[in-house]
Amino acid sequence: MGQDAFMEPFSSMVAVFQCKIYLLLLGACSGLKVTVPSHTIHGIRGQALYLPVHYGFHTPASDIQIIWLFERPHTMPKYLLGSVNKSVVPDLEYQHKFTMMPPNASLLINPLQFTDEGNYIVKVNIQGNGTLSASQKIQVTVDDPVKKPVVQTHPSSGAVEYVGNMTLTCQVEGGTRLIYQWLRNGRPVHTSSTYSFSPQNNTLHIAPVTKEDIGNYSCLVKNPVSEMESDIIMPIIYYGPYGLQVNSDKGLKVGEVFTVDLGEAILFDCSADSYPPNIYSWIQRADNITYVIKHGPHLEVASEEVAQKTTDYVCCAYNNITGRRDETRFTVIITSIGLEKLAQKGKSLSPLACITGISLFLIISMCLLFLWKKYQPHKVIKQKLEGRPETEYRKAQTFSGHEDALDDFGIYEFVAFPDASGVPRMPSRPVPASDGVSGQDLHSTIYEVIQHIPAQQQDHPE
Ligand SMILES: *[C@@H]1O[C@H](CO)[C@@H](O)[C@H](O)[C@H]1NC(C)=O
Ligand SMILES: *[C@@H]1O[C@H](CO)[C@@H](O)[C@H](O)[C@H]1NC(C)=O
Ligand SMILES: *[C@@H]1O[C@H](CO)[C@@H](O)[C@H](O)[C@H]1NC(C)=O
Ligand SMILES: *[C@@H]1O[C@H](CO)[C@@H](O)[C@H](O)[C@H]1NC(C)=O
Numbered sequence: 001m002g003q004d005a006f007m008e009p010f011s012s013m014v015a016v017f018q019c020k021i022y023l024l025l026l027g028a029c030s031g032l033k034v035t036v037p038s039h040t041i042h043g044i045r046g047q048a049l050y051l052p053v054h055y056g057f058h059t060p061a062s063d064i065q066i067i068w069l070f071e072r073p074h075t076m077p078k079y080l081l082g083s084v085n086k087s088v089v090p091d092l093e094y095q096h097k098f099t100m101m102p103p104n105a106s107l108l109i110n111p112l113q114f115t116d117e118g119n120y121i122v123k124v125n126i127q128g129n130g131t132l133s134a135s136q137k138i139q140v141t142v143d144d145p146v147k148k149p150v151v152q153t154h155p156s157s158g159a160v161e162y163v164g165n166m167t168l169t170c171q172v173e174g175g176t177r178l179i180y181q182w183l184r185n186g187r188p189v190h191t192s193s194t195y196s197f198s199p200q201n202n203t204l205h206i207a208p209v210t211k212e213d214i215g216n217y218s219c220l221v222k223n224p225v226s227e228m229e230s231d232i233i234m235p236i237i238y239y240g241p242y243g244l245q246v247n248s249d250k251g252l253k254v255g256e257v258f259t260v261d262l263g264e265a266i267l268f269d270c271s272a273d274s275y276p277p278n279i280y281s282w283i284q285r286a287d288n289i290t291y292v293i294k295h296g297p298h299l300e301v302a303s304e305e306v307a308q309k310t311t312d313y314v315c316c317a318y319n320n321i322t323g324r325r326d327e328t329r330f331t332v333i334i335t336s337i338g339l340e341k342l343a344q345k346g347k348s349l350s351p352l353a354c355i356t357g358i359s360l361f362l363i364i365s366m367c368l369l370f371l372w373k374k375y376q377p378h379k380v381i382k383q384k385l386e387g388r389p390e391t392e393y394r395k396a397q398t399f400s401g402h403e404d405a406l407d408d409f410g411i412y413e414f415v416a417f418p419d420a421s422g423v424p425r426m427p428s429r430p431v432p433a434s435d436g437v438s439g440q441d442l443h444s445t446i447y448e449v450i451q452h453i454p455a456q457q458q459d460h461p462e
C-alpha cells in the first residue's frame with residue numbers, strides 16, 4: 001500500500017510528461033482520448049443512425065463538455081448540439097432530429113435524410129487542472145436500399161451464333177449509388193473480345209454470340225447498404241448441328257460400317273447437338289439413286305427385308321434456324337446367321353467348360369485304352385490259342401501279367417488260322433506251303449499274335 005501511494009504521483013508525472021511530448025508533436029493529446037469505431041458510416045434513408053463515440057481521460061475533471069458539428073463540402077460547419085455535464089443545449093433548428101445522452105458522447109440521428117450526408121465532428125473538452133480537448137470526424141452517407149434487378153435480353157427471341165448479337169440490360173427500380181456486376185454461372189463476367197459493357201456496367205453486349213455463351217446469367221447490383229441479384233436468365237442462342245453420330249442398339253459398329261445378323265431388326269439413332277433440335281432425315285442409296293426413306297431421329301431396318309447384303313444410308317441433320325446441315329454416311333452389312341451364330345456360341349463357351357470337357361475326354365480315353373489292353377488281347381489269345389501245342393504259347397499264358405516288363409520282351413508274330421472245324425490250328429509261316437495246308441478250305445481265317453522269346457534272352461534273367 002505504501003508503495004502504491006508512492007507510485008501514484010510518479011505515474012501521473014509520467015502521464016503528464018507523455019502528454020507534453022504529444023502536445024509538442026501533435027498539439028492534440030492531453031490525457032484525453034476520443035475514439036470512434038468507424039470513420040465512415042453508411043445509413044439508410046428514413047431510418048435512425050447511431051454514431052458511436054468513446055472517450056477517456058486521466059485527470060480529475062470538473063466540467064465535461066461535448067459538442068457536435070456538421071459540415072458539408074464547400075459549406076460552413078453547423079452547430080448541432082452540445083452539453084456540459086448532463087445538460088444538453090441543442091440547436092433549436094434541429095432539436096428533434098439529434099439526440100445525445102451525456103456523459104455518453106454518441107449521437108443518434110433520426111430520421112436520416114439525404115441532406116444529412118456529410119461529416120460529423122465531435123469535440124470533447126475536459127475542465128480540470130487546465131483544459132483538455134480532443135475531437136473526431138465521422139463521414140456519413142445516406143442511401144436507399146437496392147430493389148431486386150430485372151434482366152432483359154435483346155433480341156428476346158434469341159440470336160444465331162456467329163451471326164447475331166445480344167444485349168442484356170439490368171434494370172433496377174430503386175436504390176442509390178448502384179454498382180452493376182454481371183455473373184455467368186455464378187462467376188463475374190469480364191470484358192473480352194466478345195463481351196463489352198456500358199459505362200455504368202448495367203448492360204452487357206455480346207457480339208457475336210457463340211454456343212459457349214450459353215449459360216445462366218444474372219445481374220448483381222450493390223450499393224453501400226445492400227445488394228440484390230436478379231433472377232437467372234438463359235439467353236437463347238441458336239447453334240449447330242455439331243457432332244453428328246449414328247448409333248445402334250444391336251449390331252457391330254466398326255467405323256461407319258454396321259454388321260448385322262440376318263433376320264434381326266435393328267434400330268438406328270441419329271443425334272447431333274443443336275438448338276433448336278435438328279430435323280433428321282434418312283436417305284438410302286442404292287444403284288446410284290438416293291431417296292429419302294424417313295424423317296425423325298430413329299430408323300428401323302428389318303434386315304430380312306433388305307434385298308442387298310450391303311446398303312448405304314445417310315442421316316441428315318438440319319437446323320432450320322441456323323440454316324446449317326450436316327450428314328453422315330454409314331453402311332449396313334447383313335451377314336448370314338449360321339456361321340456368325342456358331343462363332344459366337346464357340347466364343348461364348350467358358351474356358352473352364354473347355355478344360356473340363358478336355359479332361360473328361362482324356363480320362364475316358366485312358367480308361368477305355370486300359371480296359372481294352374487288359375481284357376481284349378488276353379481274351380482273344382486265350383480263346384484262339386486253345387488246342388495249340390503247349391510249347392508254342394507257353395509264354396502267351398502270362399501275356400496279361402504286366403507286373404514284370406521283361407515278360408513282354410520278345411519277337412511278336414502275326415499269325416492267321418483258317419477257321420475250319422476239325423482242322424488243327426497251325427502257324428502259317430513255320431509250315432511250308434506244300435505241307436497239306438494249301439489244299440484245305442481257307443474260307444474263314446482267325447488271326448492271332450504270338451510272342452517268340454530268343455533262348456539267350458530268356459535264360460539271361462534266370
Ligand atoms: C459539472 O459537475 C461538476 C462536478 O460534478 C461541478 O463542479 C460543475 O460545476 C458542473 N458544471 C456545470 C456547468 O454545471
Ligand atoms: C452510449 O449509449 C449507447 C446507447 O444509448 C450505448 O450502446 C453505448 O454503449 C453508450 N456508450 C458509452 C461509452 O457508455
Ligand atoms: C495542476 O497542474 C499544475 C501544473 O500543470 C500542477 O503543478 C498541479 O499540481 C496540478 N494540480 C493537480 C491537482 O493536479
Ligand atoms: C453485331 O455487332 C457487330 C459489332 O458490334 C456489328 O458489326 C454487327 O452488325 C452486329 N450484328 C447485328 C446482327 O446486329
Ligand SMILES: *[C@@H]1O[C@H](CO)[C@@H](O)[C@H](O)[C@H]1NC(C)=O
Pocket residue numbers: 185215216232
Ligand atoms: C443453370 O441453371 C439451371 C437451373 O436453374 C441448372 O439446371 C443448370 O445446371 C445451370 N447451369 C449451369 C452451367 O450452372
Ligand SMILES: *[C@@H]1O[C@H](CO)[C@@H](O)[C@H](O)[C@H]1NC(C)=O
Pocket residue numbers: 179180189190191197199200201
Ligand atoms: C464495370 O465492370 C468492370 C469489371 O467488370 C469494372 O472494372 C469497372 O470498374 C466497372 N465500372 C463501373 C462504372 O462500375
Ligand SMILES: *[C@@H]1O[C@H](CO)[C@@H](O)[C@H](O)[C@H]1NC(C)=O
Pocket residue numbers: 287288
Ligand atoms: C453415279 O452418278 C454419277 C453422277 O450422277 C455418275 O458420274 C456416276 O458415273 C454414276 N455411277 C454409277 C455406278 O452409275
Ligand SMILES: *[C@@H]1O[C@H](CO)[C@@H](O)[C@H](O)[C@H]1NC(C)=O
Pocket residue numbers: 279320321
Ligand atoms: C423449324 O422446324 C420446326 C419443327 O420442325 C417448326 O416448328 C418451325 O416452324 C420451323 N421454323 C422455321 C423458321 O422454319
